[in-house]
Amino acid sequence: MLGVEFPICAFSHCRDVVAAVTNAGGLGVLGAVAHSPERLQSELAWIEEQTGGKPFGVDLLLPPKYVGAERGGIDAKQARELLPEEHRAFVDDLLARYGVAPSADPPRALGGLNISPKGYEPLLEVTFAHNIRLFASALGPPPADVVERAHDKGAVVAALAGTTEHARRHAAAGVDLIVAQGTEAGGHTGEVATMVLVPEVVDAVAPVPVLAAGGIARGRQVAAALALGAEGVWCGSVWLTTEEAETVPVVKEKFLAASSSDTVRSRSMTGKPARMLRTAWTDEWERPENPDPLGMPLQTALITEPQVRINQAATHPGSAARELATYFVGQVVGSLDRVRPTRAVVLDMVEEFIDTVGRLQGLVD
């Protein structure tokens, strides 16, 4: 169905990771919700050039519920106007307390807002002008016209589901491939664990094939996912500490040092629950005396520029801003303990998978 050697899909915001996974025999999927159409255009052209006809994909967010949905979405300027004074003041104070200097520049272009038809339509146009093998919706069932356009272009349509109910809805919307994602995953995630969710979804949407996501970073976990009934896996976190990843250095360091207990589901980055490293940033947003995160996409509008400033300040040794630095990552962060080439990660996964199946076979013989 996907034309791959190994049933390993790699979600990444980094074109180098996408190309490296595709070239290693898996399928790289570019997370493009924060891209401008121009940037997406140039990155897809680059990936095509690097992978020479091998399959790759694009991932967007198509949430049914967000602030401004009733008017087809809001742009960055409208979003900024809707930010409550209390929230701006809290973020300003938070940054000051952790030694992040006030912004000298005018506000930057805001990323991560392309979640409404107004926002994602230009990205879809760019996407479908390229020869993509897979189009994925990471939030919400893809609308009928999007499914149709993907199919016209010969692309497989995938959608992520954190509950069996969502998976059923995706299947009914004509999705070709369900990604059943457990709570242990990084980024937007539900509450049901992969071990429970995958067999439930497999049975609920059969004969639609299912990929397992959440908690998968090595071959034993790939074997477990396939044992649960998945046809393949969808991994994100494991690529964040590869040589190719553009992960902010202080965050990469934290990932390499973190244990599997160091993540938290928090609304502090996008307004919807997403798993990320637990740091002073997530702790501050959880304190009862501080304001609750805003809805999507207002929270992103509120925190995108502060996040850039935190990561800049954190490059100075000894800066308190290092305590704030965080990023989306799943519980497998506990097993990420060295920087490796993406290709080596893929090939080690495959090798350990094959060894694991051999070991299981030995138990039954």
Add this chain to the structure above:
Amino acid sequence: MLGVEFPICAFSHCRDVVAAVTNAGGLGVLGAVAHSPERLQSELAWIEEQTGGKPFGVDLLLPPKYVGAERGGIDAKQARELLPEEHRAFVDDLLARYGVAPSADPPRALGGLNISPKGYEPLLEVTFAHNIRLFASALGPPPADVVERAHDKGAVVAALAGTTEHARRHAAAGVDLIVAQGTEAGGHTGEVATMVLVPEVVDAVAPVPVLAAGGIARGRQVAAALALGAEGVWCGSVWLTTEEAETVPVVKEKFLAASSSDTVRSRSMTGKPARMLRTAWTDEWERPENPDPLGMPLQTALITEPQVRINQAATHPGSAARELATYFVGQVVGSLDRVRPTRAVVLDMVEEFIDTVGRLQGLVD
């Protein structure tokens, strides 16, 4: 090591389930923390009689931290004296609002308090007077003298771990078998999912063998657990809807109807986070305006008698008390949809496990 045909350990408070699993070729483990010594004595004698020399075990809670630890534990009377008026009033009001009649009888003997040396010593004496194959600590590393006594009696010592750090501590305490239990499990549980926790613990405590717990109710999940590196599985929730289970009828009905999204980790039953069915009971304890649960064992002292009264009231059709009824259960509750004999559950697990390994082998060949 355990002398079993299948590496399936079954945790249950119900002696009939324990005996049925052992007789089906697994290993039944009786959860005895709420038992009186007299009751434990008679139940172990009954299990021995039913299983004719086949292996079974006993499980207690040996938490290092609890209210009254500094004086070696508190008894039921002392616990009742420590209950804050605010908490008593909240529970009285809660029960009244849901149509549970005030208690006519004097307070019952309180269960679930045997978590201190004072409380569990008489249970250990009874336990080690029987020919048990496995002694398990579900909370906390077993003290050195307990490990020694178990070993003197030829019993394997197991301990449950929700983090890799806890697993290392158990191994250092001389535990023979680590049960790595993911967040999806019912009862006392941590935050890391089985998919992530098991391979981490396996690598951290090698060569100590590991059982996987959390999210395991069928053969595909057993195969996944073994793929992750576990030597076997430890299951609890799946037995709660068997023919043999003494689950309260209204709760059994709710379990059969529930989805995998219908559980929550809550401190409302024991004072420590435990996964259970989300009902009006757990919702009420989560409201910010209501008091926080007390520590262990005070929360148990507070709610044991009210729980009995709720379950009695819930037997009347149409009673609002039905909304409150809950019990410990893991996310696999979503797959429990009919009442079956315990033996059939075990044999189906084994059959699906063998089929799954064959399917995986086919993928590699």
